[in-house]
Amino acid sequence: xxxxxxxxxxxxxxxxxxxxxxxxxxxxxxxxxxxxxxxxxxxxxxxxxxxxxxxxxxxxxxxxxxxxxxxxxxxxxxxxxxxxxxxxxxxxxxxxxxxxxxxxxxxxxxxxxxxxxxxxxxxxxxxxxxxxxxxxxxxxxxxxxxxxxxxxxxxxxxxxxxxxxxxxxxxxxxxxxxxxxxxxxxxxxxxxxxxxxxxxxxxxxxxxxxxxxxxxxxxxxxxxxxxxxxxxxxxxxxxxxxxxxxxxxxxxxxxxxxxxxxxxxxxxxxxxxxxxxxxxxxxxxxxxxxxxxxxxxxxxxxxxxxxxxxxxxxxxxxxxxxxxxxxxxxxxxxxxxxxxxxxxxxxxxxxxxxxxxxxxxxxxxxxxxxxxxxxxxxxxxxxxxxxxxxxxxxxxxxxxxxxxxxxxxxxxxxxxxxxxxxxxxxxxxxxxxxxxxxxxxxxxxxxxxxxxxxxxxxxxxxxxxxxxxxxxxxxxxxxxxxxxxxxxxxxxxxxxxxxxxxxxxxxxxxxxxxxxxxxxxxxxxxxxxxxxxxxxxxxxxxxxxxxxxxxxxxxxxxxxxxxxxxxxxxxxxxxxxxxxxxxxxxxxxxxxxxxxxxxxxxxxxxxxxxxxxxxx
Numbered sequence: 051x052x053x054x055x056x057x058x059x060x061x062x063x064x065x066x067x068x069x070x071x072x073x074x075x076x077x078x079x080x081x082x083x084x085x086x087x088x089x090x091x092x093x094x095x096x097x098x099x100x101x102x103x104x105x106x107x108x109x110x111x112x113x114x115x116x117x118x119x120x121x122x123x124x125x126x127x128x129x130x131x132x133x134x135x136x137x138x139x140x141x142x143x144x145x146x147x148x149x150x151x152x153x154x155x156x157x158x159x160x161x162x163x164x165x166x167x168x169x170x171x172x173x174x175x176x177x178x179x180x181x182x183x184x185x186x187x188x189x190x191x192x193x194x195x196x197x198x199x200x201x202x203x204x205x206x207x208x209x210x211x212x213x214x215x216x217x218x219x220x221x222x223x224x225x226x227x228x229x230x231x232x233x234x235x236x237x238x239x240x241x242x243x244x245x246x247x248x249x250x251x252x253x254x255x256x257x258x259x260x261x262x263x264x265x266x267x268x269x270x271x272x273x274x275x276x277x278x279x280x281x282x283x284x285x286x287x288x289x290x291x292x293x294x295x296x297x298x299x300x301x302x303x304x305x306x307x308x309x310x311x312x313x314x315x316x317x318x319x320x321x322x323x324x325x326x327x328x329x330x331x332x333x334x335x336x337x338x339x340x341x342x343x344x345x346x347x348x349x350x351x352x353x354x355x356x357x358x359x360x361x362x363x364x365x366x367x368x369x370x371x372x373x374x375x376x377x378x379x380x381x382x383x384x385x386x387x388x389x390x391x392x393x394x395x396x397x398x399x400x401x402x403x404x405x406x407x408x409x410x411x412x413x414x415x416x417x418x419x420x421x422x423x424x425x426x427x428x429x430x431x432x433x434x435x436x437x438x439x440x441x442x443x444x445x446x447x448x449x450x451x452x453x454x455x456x457x458x459x460x461x462x463x464x465x466x467x468x469x470x471x472x473x474x475x476x477x478x479x480x481x482x483x484x485x486x487x488x489x490x491x492x493x494x495x496x497x498x499x500x501x502x503x504x505x506x507x508x509x510x511x512x513x514x515x516x517x518x519x520x521x522x523x524x525x526x527x528x529x530x531x532x533x534x535x536x537x538x539x540x541x542x543x544x545x546x547x548x549x550x551x552x553x554x555x556x557x558x559x560x561x562x563x564x565x566x567x568x569x570x571x572x573x574x575x576x577x578x579x580x581x582x583x584x585x586x587x588x589x590x591x592x593x594x595x596x597x598x599x600x601x602x603x604x605x606x607x608x609x610x611x612x613x614x615x616x617x618x619x620x621x622x623x624x625x626x627x628x629x630x631x632x633x634x635x636x637x638x639x640x641x642x643x644x645x646x647x648x649x650x651x652x653x654x655x656x657x658x659x660x661x662x663x664x665x666x
């Protein structure tokens with residue numbers, strides 16, 4: 051830059067030789083320019099100095115950064131070594147955690163198994179207590195408290211109605227009067243009751259007088275006679291009825307022909323049978339009322355030197371029942387027309403010769419239907435227990451069908467025109483059986499809900515209310531209780547363990563609440579299905595003695611005779627007198643009027659031979 055200025059100055063000076071007058075001006079300008087150049091040089095020097103200093107500072111910074119980088123690299127190496135060490139420790143920890151997880155998993159499995167074992171133990175203990183109760187305990191499901199506890203009502207309510215704190219208030223009834231407390235007090239008398247004395251023997255019994263004489267001294271005067279009566283029995287009195295019919299001959303015409311006259315034989319249900327009706331009825335009574343096996347009946351005859359073959363006795367029984375079959379058919383027809391049927395079934399073991407050797411028995415079923423209003427029951431025998439049998443038995447039936455919760459009835463209960471009811475006794479029984487599992491909840495359900503429901507039925511019966519009045523009482527009092535029961539179960543079922551007896555009781559009741567409440571809609575309907583279940587009991591006692599029926603046909607015959615006998619009992623009729631009279635009349639009775647011989651329609655018209663013999 052300076053050279054350029056000097057060069058310009060020289061050129062300007064050369065040019066100024068010609069212009070002397072302008073030299074001074076140019077010189078002055080050149081000096082100013084030089085001054086400016088000097089200032090620029092100084093600025094440049096200063097800038098250069100600043101740049102040098104800046105480079106020095108940057109070098110220092112770079113040096114510091116190099117040191118920092120070196121430090122960081124060193125630290126990075128240390129961190130890498132630390133990471134490797136931590137990774138090794140982490141791997142060790144992972145292995146340790148895996149081992150601990152295995153241990154925990156084993157402990158959890160063991161705990162789960164222990165919980166399962168504990169649950170199984172509790173269930174086994176519950177079953178053991180139930181079996182113990184069945185063998186040694188009271189079979190009745192009635193609930194009692196002592197008179198001493200009844201005096202302290204607060205303490206009684208403490209165990210009757212209180213639940214733990216976490217369950218209080220789970221059900222709030224709008225009206226406390228809807229549920230009445232039901233307490234049956236068992237009072238023990240301090241002093242024993244006086245002996246009522248000996249009952250006089252019935253007047254209708256024949257008296258056989260036995261004189262006891264003594265040596266009477268001279269001068270003794272008779273002032274009276276002391277009588278001592280003892281009830282006596284003559285074990286099986288066997289005799290032979292001899293039917294005699296005189297034979298006459300009479301001249302028929304003038305040609306000398308004669309004809310024979312003889313009275314027709316007395317009516318007998320089985321042609322050419324040597325057994326009198328009294329004996330046939332005795333066989334039916336002994337086997338189907340007193341549950342005597344035919345073998346034992348045969349032994350009793352042998353005791354009196356009467357050798358009757360087993361097959362002979364069996365054939366007599368079968369033939370007699372076959373005579374009664376038309377009455378059974380009419381009885382079943384009346385039941386199906388009644389529009390209100392209770393149904394239940396029970397096993398009835400029979401021999402089956404078509405089965406493989408060693409498996410000659412078959413579990414058939416006696417099905418029983420009944421109507422508590424008409425007081426009739428009717429049995430029928432079927433080989434199985436499936437939906438097909440139910441459909442066949444109830445074919446064409448419409449009306450109220452009252453059963454237990456066996457699923458086979460559910461499908462038929464959905465038929466048009468059929469209203470299906472369930473038994474409240476079964477629901478209650480589940481809570482009774484769960485007392486050993488969850489006493490507080492079971493007691494709460496039994497005393498808060500079921501006891502008042504049965505108390506309502508008891509009061510209706512005691513007051514002899516009409517069906518309409520019973521319906522009104524149930525709608526006003528029983529329906530709110532059943533709704534409260536449903537609400538309580540809905541709340542409490544989430545707090546109990548699935549599979550326990552208390553859970554089973556709640557689930558059973560909640561699932562069938564609609565069918566359980568159906569009885570409230572008609573005062574004619576029963577609260578339970580016990581009507582037919584009680585009719586089944588004699589069949590079970592019989593099976594314990596004679597073990598099985600001889601064939602499927604024998605099962606059908608058992609259903610026929612059980613139907614007539616049990617209906618007689620419900621009608622308050624002596625089965626012995628009924629069977630005597632009906633067997634005497636049935637062959638001569640008009641077929642279109644056989645319904646007159648059904649137990650519910652029966653009116654005796656003759657006295658049987660056995661009665662005549664006894665009164666002789």
